[in-house]
Amino acid sequence: MGRKFSVWNRIFGVFGMSDRPLAAIILAAGQGTRMKSETHKVLHPIAGKPMLHHLLDTVDSIGVERTVVVVGARREQIEASVEGRNVAIAIQDDQLGTGHAVAQAHDALKGFAGDVLILYGDVPMVSAATMQEMIFRLNNGSDPRAVVLGFRPDDAGSYGRIIADDQGEIEKMVEFKDANEAERAVNLCNSGLMAVRSTDLFILLDQISNDNAAGEYYLPDIVMLPGQNSAVIEVDDPAEVAGVNSRSELAAVESEWQFRRRAKAMADGVSLIAPETVFFCYDTDVSSDVVIEPNVIFGPGVSIASGAKIYGHSHIEGAAIGPDTNVGPFARLRPGAVLEEGSKVGNFVEMKKTTLGKGAKANHLTYLGDAEVGEGANIGAGTITCNYDGFFKYRTKIGKGAFIGSNSALVAPVTIGDGAIVGAGAALTKDVAADDLALVRAEQSGKAGWAKKFRETMTMKKAGK
Numbered sequence: 001m002g003r004k005f006s007v008w009n010r011i012f013g014v015f016g017m018s019d020r021p022l023a024a025i026i027l028a029a030g031q032g033t034r035m036k037s038e039t040h041k042v043l044h045p046i047a048g049k050p051m052l053h054h055l056l057d058t059v060d061s062i063g064v065e066r067t068v069v070v071v072g073a074r075r076e077q078i079e080a081s082v083e084g085r086n087v088a089i090a091i092q093d094d095q096l097g098t099g100h101a102v103a104q105a106h107d108a109l110k111g112f113a114g115d116v117l118i119l120y121g122d123v124p125m126v127s128a129a130t131m132q133e134m135i136f137r138l139n140n141g142s143d144p145r146a147v148v149l150g151f152r153p154d155d156a157g158s159y160g161r162i163i164a165d166d167q168g169e170i171e172k173m174v175e176f177k178d179a180n181e182a183e184r185a186v187n188l189c190n191s192g193l194m195a196v197r198s199t200d201l202f203i204l205l206d207q208i209s210n211d212n213a214a215g216e217y218y219l220p221d222i223v224m225l226p227g228q229n230s231a232v233i234e235v236d237d238p239a240e241v242a243g244v245n246s247r248s249e250l251a252a253v254e255s256e257w258q259f260r261r262r263a264k265a266m267a268d269g270v271s272l273i274a275p276e277t278v279f280f281c282y283d284t285d286v287s288s289d290v291v292i293e294p295n296v297i298f299g300p301g302v303s304i305a306s307g308a309k310i311y312g313h314s315h316i317e318g319a320a321i322g323p324d325t326n327v328g329p330f331a332r333l334r335p336g337a338v339l340e341e342g343s344k345v346g347n348f349v350e351m352k353k354t355t356l357g358k359g360a361k362a363n364h365l366t367y368l369g370d371a372e373v374g375e376g377a378n379i380g381a382g383t384i385t386c387n388y389d390g391f392f393k394y395r396t397k398i399g400k401g402a403f404i405g406s407n408s409a410l411v412a413p414v415t416i417g418d419g420a421i422v423g424a425g426a427a428l429t430k431d432v433a434a435d436d437l438a439l440v441r442a443e444q445s446g447k448a449g450w451a452k453k454f455r456e457t458m459t460m461k462k463a464g465k
Contacts, residue, residue, distance in 0.1 A: 021114030022135065023198065024059045025105045028052060028121035029072030029092040034246040040074040041244065042121035043081055046254050047261070048281040048300050050081060051124035051244060059119070062128050066112055068105040069121070097216030098192065103205045109198060115139070116201055118194040118219065122244045125253060126193060130235055134195040137233050142169065144231040145200060146223055149193040151238040159189035160220060162232050170230045173220045177213045188232070190220055191241035281317070293329070301335065308339075311347075319351075340375075354385075357400070369393075374400035374418065382407040399434060 032041030042052040049057075052069070059067055068088045071078045072095060079089055088108040092101045102118055109116070115135050119126065130149065137147045148170065150162050161183050163172040173190060174183050196204070204222040212218065223230040235241055244250045261284075262275040269288030272278050277294040280286075284298045287306040296310050299317025304310070308321050311328030318335025321327060326344040336353030339345065343356040346363035354371040362368060362379035370387040372395065373379065383404050385396040394412035398404065402416050405424030416422060417434030426440035 020139065021112065022062070022064050022117070023066040023068070023109055023112055023114060024064045024117045024119055025102055025109075026052070026055060026059075026067065026069045026119045026121050027098060027101050028078060029070050029075075029095065029101050029104075030122070031073050031095070032122075032245070035250075036247075038074075040077040042124075043077055044244070044250055046124060046250070046282075047257050048283075052078065052081065052121045054124040054282070055119060055121060055126070056082070056085065056087065058126065058128050058131065059117070062131055064117070065114070066109060068108040070101050070104050097210065097214070098219035099205055099208050099217035099221060102219055103202065103217075106202050112198050114198055116196050116198050118192075118196065120192055120243065123191065123193065123241055124244070125242060125257065126235075126240050130240060133233055134193070137168075137231055138195045138197070142167075142229065142231065144169075145196070145204070145228040146230040147195040148173070148220070148223060148230060148232045149191045149241065150188050150232040150234045151191050151241050152187050152234065153189060153238045156184075156187045156189050160192075161186045162188045162190050164188065164232050168231045168233060170223055170232050173223050175212065175214075175218060175220070188234070191235065192219070193241065194219065196222070296328075305341075368396075370412065371396040371398065373398045374402060376400055377402045377404070379404045380406035380408065380424065384409050386411045 028042045030041065035041050035044065043050040046054060056067065066088065067086065068090050069078060069082060070090045070092050072092045075091060090104040090108050092104045115138055117131055117134065134147045134149060138144065148162065153159065158176040160173060160175045161179055162170060163183065163186060164170045176184065204225060207225050208217055208221040210217050239256045242253050242256065244253055258279060261280045262272055262278060265286055266272055266275065270286050271291040274294035278292050279297045281298045281300050281302065283300055285303040287304060289306045290304050291309045293310060293312035295313045297315045301318040302316050304321045305323040307324035309326050314328035314331040316333040319333035319337040321339045322341045322343065324342050325339045327333065327339065328347065330347045331345050332350045334350065334352035337351040338355040340356060340358045342359045344361045344363060345351060345356065348364060349362050349366045352369045354368040354373065356362065356373045357375040357377065359375055360373045360377045364381045366379055366381065366383045367385065368379070369385050370393050371385045377398050377400065386409055387393050387396065396410050396412045397415040399416055399418035399420060401419045403421045405422050405426065407424055408422050408426045408428060411427065411429045414428055414431055416432045417436065419435040420432045421437045422428060422432060423437065423439040423441065426438060428438060428440055432438040
């Protein structure tokens with residue numbers, strides 16, 4: 001059945017989806033007790049983005065007109081998280097089952113006439129294509145009352161079961177705890193995701209009861225009400241409907257997301273030396289012919305141009321890395337870091353709100369914060385831009401071709417002109433003109449034989465003589 005409906009996905013490119021309005025109800029009212037967290041379950045991140053927002057972004061991508069998130073415990077966290085998005089909030093005060101949860105969206109969808117996707121905030125990886133297939137099936141073929149998304153896991157466990165014929169027409173849906181032995185032997189399982197017409201949904205919900213082992217109103221029960229039949233389509237990959245109820249399940253979904261993202265990167269021409277050790281963020285943008293060594297972690301907001309090489313054990317977020325640049329090993333690029341073409345950042349270098357100009361180098365043991373480094377400049381080992389006085393941040397400007405000697409402290413605000421040289425060990429507090437030499441150190445002096453006499457004196461003292 002999964003293969004059959006994957007054909008419809010290809011049809012969308014030719015005929016498009018139904019022109020009926022589309023809404024989404026996302027259930028996020030569960031307690032999430034197995035997460036053992038003060039953070040709402042659906043706000044735990046996958047690849048740097050909260051689970052709920054993965055789902056919201058997918059819903060937005062298919063043209064949903066109205067989105068309703070049904071909340072319960074810790075609802076204020078979700079309300080704050082979705083502020084500014086076109087999302088309505090519905091409240092389920094009492095946890096009386098999934099059918100009861102969906103019913104709480106009634107007022108938010110008042111006046112809406114179209115199709116409704118029912119999704120779960122803790123099932124974040126369902127694809128746009130799968131959502132589209134559900135809507136397509138709802139409006140084609142036998143015009144079912146509802147379309148249920150089914151899957152066949154390796155271990156069906158305690159999932160609800162779907163009994164269906166060869167055409168995907170549902171004969172029975174049953175929760176595991178209510179299923180008999182023969183029904184439990186079926187491996188077609190209910191993901192919980194559905195597509196239903198808005199004109200049917202709430203009428204159907206009014207007809208279901210809580211006469212079951214849990215005493216709850218089950219959403220799947222609308223499928224078994226007398227009258228029109230419902231249909232099931234199968235997702236091709238069960239990983240799409242993996243739910244997150246615990247930290248270990250969160251890690252499993254993260255692992256699957258990273259596996260797919262790494263595969264995509266390599267298919268797009270990125271070299272990953274040890275793919276399993278590279279961790280992408282949801283928005284990492286990597287061009288072809290980039291090489292990424294082992295143990296590199298990307299936070300949000302990173303773009304990497306062609307020809308760049310990221311050496312091992314580097315942590316990068318909020319950075320724009322230009323073409324033919326080198327980063328690391330053991331480098332940290334923080335938000336606002338910009339590496340222009342051919343520039344280099346070496347081991348144990350940290351950058352924040354700093355632009356490293358074309359061909360400029362900071363090869364080791366350096367902090368560059370709130371700075372502008374000109375084309376071809378060389379930053380010696382141990383250099384620090386002292387950008388913070390405990391109250392305010394200040395900028396450092398280093399001109400083209402400037403040379404900063406090792407172990408220099410550049411106390412901002414300060415400007416070093418084009419071609420200037422700052423001698424090693426400087427604590428620079430004043431501007432340096434172009435092509436000047438700045439030396440900020442005490443004059444060296446020496447005392448002949450002093451070290452030998454010192455050692456002899458201290459040796460005798462230690463021996464008690």
